[in-house]
Amino acid sequence: MVNTASWVAPHPALSRRRIGAEITIVLLLSLGASAVYSIVAIINRITQEVALAQQTAVLNRSLSDREVFDLIYQLLAVFFALVPVALVCYLLWSSSRPHLGRLGLSFDRAGRDVGAGLALALAVGIPGLAAYLGFRALGLSANVVPTALDAYWWTDPVLLLAAVRAAVTEEVIAIGYLYARLGELGWGRWRIILFSAVLRGSYHLYQGYGAFIANLVMGVAFGWLYTRFGRLVPLVVTHFAIDAAVFIGYPWAAATFPALFAV
Numbered sequence: 297m298v299n300t301a302s303w304v305a306p307h308p309a310l311s312r313r314r315i316g317a318e319i320t321i322v323l324l325l326s327l328g329a330s331a332v333y334s335i336v337a338i339i340n341r342i343t344q345e346v347a348l349a350q351q352t353a354v355l356n357r358s359l360s361d362r363e364v365f366d367l368i369y370q371l372l373a374v375f376f377a378l379v380p381v382a383l384v385c386y387l388l389w390s391s392s393r394p395h396l397g398r399l400g401l402s403f404d405r406a407g408r409d410v411g412a413g414l415a416l417a418l419a420v421g422i423p424g425l426a427a428y429l430g431f432r433a434l435g436l437s438a439n440v441v442p443t444a445l446d447a448y449w450w451t452d453p454v455l456l457l458a459a460v461r462a463a464v465t466e467e468v469i470a471i472g473y474l475y476a477r478l479g480e481l482g483w484g485r486w487r488i489i490l491f492s493a494v495l496r497g498s499y500h501l502y503q504g505y506g507a508f509i510a511n512l513v514m515g516v517a518f519g520w521l522y523t524r525f526g527r528l529v530p531l532v533v534t535h536f537a538i539d540a541a542v543f544i545g546y547p548w549a550a551a552t553f554p555a556l557f558a559v
Contacts, residue, residue: 400471
């Protein structure tokens with residue numbers, strides 16, 4: 297079982313300067329870079345003559361007009377996005393079991409964790425959709441199109457892989473890794489929760505202010521749950537379930553409720 301305080305366990309072999317440098321490098325290779333691009337994107341959006349609510353943010357788009365190369369590019373994008381996850385797993389690997397306990401990853405209660413994650417997805421997903429529609433009505437969000445992929449035999453499997461990529465990358469790095477390393481720097485619980493939540497909101501800014509606020513709130517909720525129970529798998533499952541439902545369900549929803557999803 298994962299120690300619920302594993303994210304604050306010290307690592308005497310590393311200096312504070314080295315930990316700070318490591319955090320900076322990891323973030324600039326992953327979510328930090330996404331946050332920078334996202335901040336530039338929102339500045340670009342709000343300085344255009346077209347209102348934010350009339351703009352579109354596409355989450356999954358075709359990368360080539362040739363089917364085979366589109367598939368290759370999609371798979372490469374998923375693979376390389378997961379490399380920083382492999383890096384933090386390597387950095388926090390423990391010789392004793394659970395090997396990734398410092399990341400909150402343990403599979404001794406997989407069934408319970410999956411069930412908790414799916415229940416949390418329902419609790420988060422429905423209010424999240426309502427919040428998105430509300431922010432759209434207030435002009436605080438662009439029209440988010442979850443997928444603009446062409447319809448091929450591999451479209452749905454690739455979208456599921458995209459959901460896996462987002463869930464694993466964001467939760468392992470923004471929660472598991474940051475909580476462990478920032479805890480080693482002596483940061484308090486709520487300072488870590490708020491920093492991680494602001495980061496989560498920042499790399500969603502390209503979708504509009506509404507996405508920043510919604511993801512900030514979700515980041516605080518996820519952070520509280522993680523520091524309370526010390527288990528990351530339920531959060532990964534929750535994130536995956538929400539993204540998978542949105543990515544796969546979007547074409548049906550857009551066709552059934554065109555007024556809600558119109559630009």
